[in-house]
Every structure is written in structure tokens, then in C-alpha cells.
Amino acid sequence: MPLSTSSNFARPDDAFRAIVEAHRGLTEEQSADFDAALVLILANHIGDIDVLREAVELAKRRMIDGQQQQQQQQ
């Protein structure tokens, strides 16, 4: 099964909010630790190395696009 990028939550705002709230009150360092743990938990739940690799690709591509945009603006 390929990575699903269609909207899977009935209420996407609830999902976004749940993650945002989890970070409230954390220092930068604690937030980063939290994210690391959350990523590993979700990756294991997905349990499909191909889907994980696709997700990594998508996230990576976003970063590269962002860098290029920044460079163009400069």
C-alpha cells in the first residue's frame, strides 16, 4: 500500500491540535525529544518500510523545496 496523502482524519484540526498541545510548555530541547519519540512510535505503528521510506522522501522533499524558495527570495 503506498503512502496515503489524502486526508484521513474526520476532523484534521483535532489531530493537528493534539500535536500542538503536546508541545505546549516544552523547551526547544524537550520538544525535539518528544518529536523523536513520536516519530518512532508512529513509524512502528505503520510497520511498513516502503510507506516509511515514502514518508521520509516526502518530508525531505518539502525541506529541499523550502531551501530553494529561500534561496530564490535571497
Place this chain on the structure above:
Amino acid sequence: MAQAKTLQVKTHQAKAQFGYRRHADQDRAGQSPAEHPVVVVGAGPVGLSLAIDLAQRGQRVVLLDDADRIGEGSRAICFSKRSLEYWDRLGVGDRMVAKGVVWSVGRIFHGESLLYQFNLLPEDGHKRPAFINLQQYYAEAYLVDRIQDLPEIDLRWRNKVTALEQRNDGVALTIETPEGAYRLHAQYVIACDGARSSLRQMVGAEFAGQVFEDQFLIADVKMTAEFPTERWFWFDPPFHAGRSALLHRQPDDVWRIDLQLNRYADPVVEKKPENVRPRIARMLGHDKFEFEWISLYKFQCRRMDRFIHGRVIFAGDSAHQVSPFGARGANSGLEDAENLSWKLDRVLRGTSPASLLESYHAERSMAADENIRESTRSTDFMAPNSHQEARLRKAVLSLAKETEFGKRMVNGGRLSVPCSYASPLSSPDADVWGGGPSPGCSMLDAPIAEQAYLTDAFRKGGTDFTLLSFNNGAAIDVPDGVKDVRIGGEGGLADPSGLVAKRYDAAPGAAYLLRPDGYVAARFRHPTRAAIAAALSQAQGLN
């Protein structure tokens, strides 16, 4: 064990010393050099085992070593089930196991608490344990003893190869001895001369890979201790904050201790016994121990691009180097030896073309890649390369306390298991199998009687191609020269626990074609003579 940089502060005394003896090959001034079929360079575990294997197949072997003794420190200490099964075939398995410390349980700690434990051989019905720990010098000494029974092997100490010249029909070697240099000519030269291989330099081959910046202190200490016979690994132990540590038992009340050091640690300072002692005393909770060996390492993971250079073939650390976490150094070298010897024997006899040797490179370089990948991952987990890698590791270690998936992500070394080859020698499955070793995998052991095992039956009468079949009353037409090992039926072997059939997913009538190194070449639900013959040709490189 792979070592990039060794700084020994105290060398244990040699365990055995051998005399240099002049050979008639050195008295051929004015004549052409002596001709030999095979010269093996390097009398370490790999070179010794390879020489014995070739000799048992009837080949004459000249084995050269530039030293005249064995026993400079323990070095490799973990020998795998696969290696022990190979040594059984070489006639030294019992001695290794009798002296070795048998273990299969490992524990991983984080700080003060146990994260999890694993058992590498959780099932019964195998002749050999998952691992034994045995100092390399014992292994070498037993192999040298075995060589005394084999007149085919001509072991020459203090014979150092100083030059080689590739020719169409072989290799010309120049060899330096205490009485001067001499030359000889070999059809094939096998370089088992270790990580700093001089033969590798002589053929001009690169040895590329990754260097790990973290330093590790390895100490063998002698003490009587109450620790169980298990592999204990700590992340961030109370006695060595922020780093990792390993404790492992060897014979003779010797314990192997690995301590990860700061990558900026000064080796000259760190290696001093007065600095090592308090650190280990903190770990053990007492200082009633003596040092056997202390060494400081930086690890490298690297391999040669090609294991075969003309008629010079590389095996063991000369061809590939890994970090030690996973016991993949000496064990993979021994797998090289068992992979190469039957092929070289066939090529020397002319029963297979020289191209069969290419499968040695294909299979063993694939195994080297796997070993490098596994040991690199372990080393990276122990010594994270960046702040973020350290953060991810911290997350894994914290998740491991309460989740199963976290435990399984903790990497304190993934221990050596035989590689599954995607091999040109294998015939792909034509039938449906629900289990059992597929073509390219190592055979599995199982009991065939009280205190007798399938690996015993495989080894009996020498190791050639073997058809392991499961009786259904009809006789199988076994090709000439293929050994017949039959389970069940009149004159067949018993399967008292049913484990042979289970581990091979075998119904009556099924058959496995095993290579001389115990790997599966092909398997059949309903073998025909033609199918077996075709798989045999494929595995012998005749197609």
C-alpha cells in the same frame, strides 16, 4: 577482529612458538622456482581453516606466515554456530567447544536497569550452541595441531611474501626468510594476511570504507567473578557515564571488557594501566583483577571492491573489515574459507571451470556488505554521529522500557548469522514451500538420534554435494558423486523429534540438494533425475 589502530600496552606471552625450518624450495638457485597448486598466505584462523579444508579435499597446500608464533592477545573471542559446524568438518569442533565458554543469552542495560534480554538459540535440537567464546590463540593452536595430521599441508613459519607477479598460469612469489629470499610459483594464491594485508597492497587494490571516530578501549582481565556466562551490554552505565560498555566471559577466568571512549581521548593517556584500572574497578565493583591484554581501537568498516585479483584471492580481514560488535570479523572470514575451498578444489581438479571462483566473489562480497551494514548500524547506535542521532537513540532507549518495538530497535550489536546468498549457483524454487531454508541459505541442523545430528550425517564421509531426501518409499535416482542422506525408510536416518521434517518443511518425497559448504543449491517437492542433474550443474558452475 577488525582493528584500525592497535596500541598494546602489555602483550601477553606467546601461547605457542614455532621454529623456522629451511625447505628444499629454498635450494633451487639456478633452477626454476618450485611449482605449487595453492599457496595460502597468513596462518590465522581463516588461513589455517582454509588450508585444512583444502587438504581434506586432497589438495597440497603451502601455508606461509611471516611470524613464528601465535597468541598476541585474545583478539577475536566469539565463534558462531556456523563456524563451529565448519570446524566440526575440519575435525577441530569438539576441542573448540570443550575449551570454549558456551553462551546464548545477552542482556542489555540502560543506566542501572535491565532493558531486555535475548536468547540467540531459543530452540533445542542443534548440535552446536549459538556461540562459544574462545581466545583466538586457542583456536589457532588447535588448528595448527590439526595440521600435524595432514601431510598435504606444508606450514612455513617466518616466510614473508615480499613481492608477487601475476602470470597467465599463476603467481610468482618472492618470499623472505631468516636465511634470505627465495621464489616459488603457485597456480593460486589465497591472501588471508589480515586487515593490514601486504598482498592487497601488492596487487594495488583499494580498501575503502568508513572510519569511526569514537575510540574503544578493549581490556581482557583475569579474575574470578560471579557474573553469569552471558553477554552484558550497557548504554550509559553508572560506572561509565554517557558511554557504552560490554562484558563477556572467556575461558580461564578471563573477561573481555569493551569501553567506549570520548573521540577526543588521548590514546597515550587512556592506554596507561593506571588510568584503565580505576575505570574497570568501577565497572566490576572491585579491583581484584589482572590485565591480560589492553588495546585501544578505532573501528573501520571497509571492503575490497573485488575479492579476486587475477590468481590472487582474498579471504577474511584482508578482503573486508568490520567493527567488532556482532562477531562478524573472524566468523565471516571462516565463511569465506568454507565458501572458497570446495570451489578452488573443483577448479584445480578441472571438474569445474575457473569461472566458478567468480561465485566466491559474488557470494562473499554480498555477505561482506551485509556484515558491514549490520556492524555500521550497531556502531552508529553506540556512538551517534550527531546531536539528532543521539536524540533518536535516547528516544529508542526510553521507549524500550515499556514497549516491545523499542526493545527491538535497541542495537547493542546484531550477532553473526549466515548470509542468504542471491547466488548464480542457486536454482530458484519451482515448488511452493511454507518454510525451510530456501536456495542460497545455510542448511539447518536437527537431531537424527540421541546425541547425533543432521550436520554429523552431512559431514560423514567428507563433504561433497549431498542430496538430503525424505523417504516416501520410492528410490531417488541420485546422480554420481552426490552423497545420499535419506531421512526415513529402510536404512535411512531417523527423525525422532520430527524436527528434520519440520525445519525443512518436508513432506515425504521432498529433497534438498546441498553444496559442499552446507548451503542449499536447490530443493524439490518431487525430484526428478533431470531436475537434480540440472541444479547440480548450475551449482558447479557448469552452465
